[in-house]
Amino acid sequence: MESKVNAVAVTRNQPVRRRLAPEARARMILEGAITFFAEKGFEGQIRDLAETLGVSQALIFTYFGNKGTLLEQVYDEVYLSRWRDTWLDDLRDRARPLGERLEAFYLSYLDAIDEPIWIRIVLHSGLASNELTHRYVSRRVELILQVLMAEVRHHFGSGLATMDDADLYERVWDLQASFIYGLIRKHVWQLPVMVDRPRLVAGRISQFLRGLAAQA
Numbered sequence: 489m490e491s492k493v494n495a496v497a498v499t500r501n502q503p504v505r506r507r508l509a510p511e512a513r514a515r516m517i518l519e520g521a522i523t524f525f526a527e528k529g530f531e532g533q534i535r536d537l538a539e540t541l542g543v544s545q546a547l548i549f550t551y552f553g554n555k556g557t558l559l560e561q562v563y564d565e566v567y568l569s570r571w572r573d574t575w576l577d578d579l580r581d582r583a584r585p586l587g588e589r590l591e592a593f594y595l596s597y598l599d600a601i602d603e604p605i606w607i608r609i610v611l612h613s614g615l616a617s618n619e620l621t622h623r624y625v626s627r628r629v630e631l632i633l634q635v636l637m638a639e640v641r642h643h644f645g646s647g648l649a650t651m652d653d654a655d656l657y658e659r660v661w662d663l664q665a666s667f668i669y670g671l672i673r674k675h676v677w678q679l680p681v682m683v684d685r686p687r688l689v690a691g692r693i694s695q696f697l698r699g700l701a702a703q704a
Contacts, residue, residue: 510551513547513551514551514552516541517541517543517547517548517551517552517558518558518561518562518565520537520540520541521537521558521561521562522562522565522566522605522609523605524536524537524540524541525562525609525612526604526605526608526609526612527608529612529615529616530559530612530613530616530617530618531616534548534549534555534558559618559620562609562620563620563623563624566605566606566609566620567620567623567624567628570600570601570606571600571628572596572600575593575596575597575632576631576632576635578592578593579593579632579635579636579639580635580638580639582639582642586639586640586643586697587693587694587697589639590636590693590696590697591686591689591690591693593632594667594689594692594693595685595686595689597667598667598685598689601671602671602674603675604675604676606671607668607671607672607675607676608675608676609621610624610668611672611676629664632664633657633660633661633664636660636663636664637653637656637657637660640656640659640660640700641656644700644701644704647701647703647704648700648703648704650703651700651703659696659699659700662696663692663693663696666692667689667692670688
């Protein structure tokens with residue numbers, strides 16, 4: 489009799505597993521996959537992801553079909569959900585000074601991507617055989633760079649006539665890369681970066697424009 493009472497008590501003390509709606513279950517798997525790949529890299533196997541999440545591989549495949557489809561969802565969530573089409577429109581708004589536009593853009597951009605998971609996904613994907621980071625850079629970051637080049641040429645006018653596109657392209661890439669490098673220092677190497685973000689951004693933009701002005 490006592491053993492039955494104890495068994496009932498143990499059963500009552502065990503946590504009740506909640507049945508999630510399909511949308512919530514898929515969301516849980518996706519968020520878990522993003523964290524998993526950010527930590528383990530994209531070589532991580534679905535069986536290891538399933539073990540980490542405490543679910544079966546079959547459940548993951550039920551919702552996402554295969555690893556490739558899951559990675560597409562990771563791409564949408566990590567890269568595309570943070571993208572704002574208004575960034576390009578604001579950069580093209582010539583009613584505002586160029587320096588002001590650049591500062592506003594990079595403050596907004598950093599607000600969207602300054603997370604350890606984002607930069608780790610970017611780096612792991614770049615080192616893996618999948619094309620997530622390459623696709624993002626070629627289809628999204630390149631848009632930013634091309635707009636920057638056009639706005640810089642408009643701002644300096646004939647002063648940059650002797651600077652060819654290849655050279656200017658490297659200049660704008662250096663600017664873009666400086667902010668990404670800051671995220672690597674902060675979230676991967678765990679090294680300090682300037683806490684005052686507006687000051688940090690303003691300093692880099694000022695240096696960028698001064699460098700171009702020296703050649704204009």
